[in-house]
Amino acid sequence: MFTDIYSPIHQLKHSARNHVLVKRDDLIDPYISGNKWRKLKYILNDVQKKQKNHIITFGGAFSNHLVATASACARAGLKSTAFVRGEVVSNEMLLLCKLFGMNLIFTDRDSYRNKKLLFNTHFGTASDAYFVDEGGASAEAVRGCTEIIAELPHDIDHLFCAAGTGTTAAGLLKGIHQRKLKTQLHVVPVLKGGDFIADEIYKHTGNIEQLIIHTDYHFGGYAKTPPTLIEYIKKFIADEGMLIDPVYTSKMFFALDDLISNNSFKKEDKIVALHTGGLLGIWGMKDKFIY
Numbered sequence: 001m002f003t004d005i006y007s008p009i010h011q012l013k014h015s016a017r018n019h020v021l022v023k024r025d026d027l028i029d030p031y032i033s034g035n036k037w038r039k040l041k042y043i044l045n046d047v048q049k050k051q052k053n054h055i056i057t058f059g060g061a062f063s064n065h066l067v068a069t070a071s072a073c074a075r076a077g078l079k080s081t082a083f084v085r086g087e088v089v090s091n092e093m094l095l096l097c098k099l100f101g102m103n104l105i106f107t108d109r110d111s112y113r114n115k116k117l118l119f120n121t122h123f124g125t126a127s128d129a130y131f132v133d134e135g136g137a138s139a140e141a142v143r144g145c146t147e148i149i150a151e152l153p154h155d156i157d158h159l160f161c162a163a164g165t166g167t168t169a170a171g172l173l174k175g176i177h178q179r180k181l182k183t184q185l186h187v188v189p190v191l192k193g194g195d196f197i198a199d200e201i202y203k204h205t206g207n208i209e210q211l212i213i214h215t216d217y218h219f220g221g222y223a224k225t226p227p228t229l230i231e232y233i234k235k236f237i238a239d240e241g242m243l244i245d246p247v248y249t250s251k252m253f254f255a256l257d258d259l260i261s262n263n264s265f266k267k268e269d270k271i272v273a274l275h276t277g278g279l280l281g282i283w284g285m286k287d288k289f290i291y
Contacts, residue, residue: 017257155182236253
């Protein structure tokens with residue numbers, strides 16, 4: 001099912017960043033978007049190989065991963081179930097999950113922490129069930145993200161991506177090393193205390209040379225969106241005609257703009273930013289964008 005993709009490279013227009021290119025993984029698919037498509041590609045291959053037909057996964061009430069998994073399973077003819085963190089709620093994201101046929105199990109936050117126990121308790125005896133961690137984090141997901149590097153120019157000086165778990169970044173760095181490129185990978189953690197991401201990347205790559213982590217752009221933590229960031233998002237979208245999401249790509253582009261304004265790069269440096277999609281998540285913060 002994951003064969004042809006549309007992920008072009010566009011140049012940004014704003015004068016301060018008009019030398020920056022963007023890898024538009026957000027355009028791959030409206031529902032299996034960006035790095036979610038990359039992560040699920042080899043997970044679904046493994047599901048087929050192991051002759052499973054029911055994916056069990058995890059996420060919050062506004063999780064792009066849940067929507068992507070539900071959509072991918074519907075297209076592949078698979079059943080899907082998600083343990084949703086927190087109290088029972090209804091929203092646009094969960095509506096999409098249900099429309100794609102996903103079964104939702106709302107789970108208190110303490111129980112949610114032990115995902116393997118949840119899986120084993122509910123589906124441990126089900127021979128058709130396949131465990132997919134929150135966000136799709138896995139070796140298969142890293143493999144899918146590694147392929148992004150082959151779709152980029154070989155002479156990039158700096159590659160930027162946002163990070164939650166570090167899975168996408170691990171794939172990117174692995175691809176850089178495999179191809180023996182000079183590219184420096186800049187990772188912008190979207191949660192407070194993001195230094196741990198270097199350790200997560202190392203687990204998959206065994207080498208964190210050419211990795212630079214910028215931990216000062218979390219804006220208070222995961223999914224925190226103070227007014228400064230909201231105003232930045234509004235201006236960026238109006239300037240570029242390109243949507244960015246409040247949780248991941250907005251913080252990455254803010255970091256990139258800040259570094260450019262502080263002359264962190266040479267004028268001749270070739271910079272690419274990876275747009276990891278996840279745009280549906282804006283519905284979780286729609287009240288903050290009221291004009």
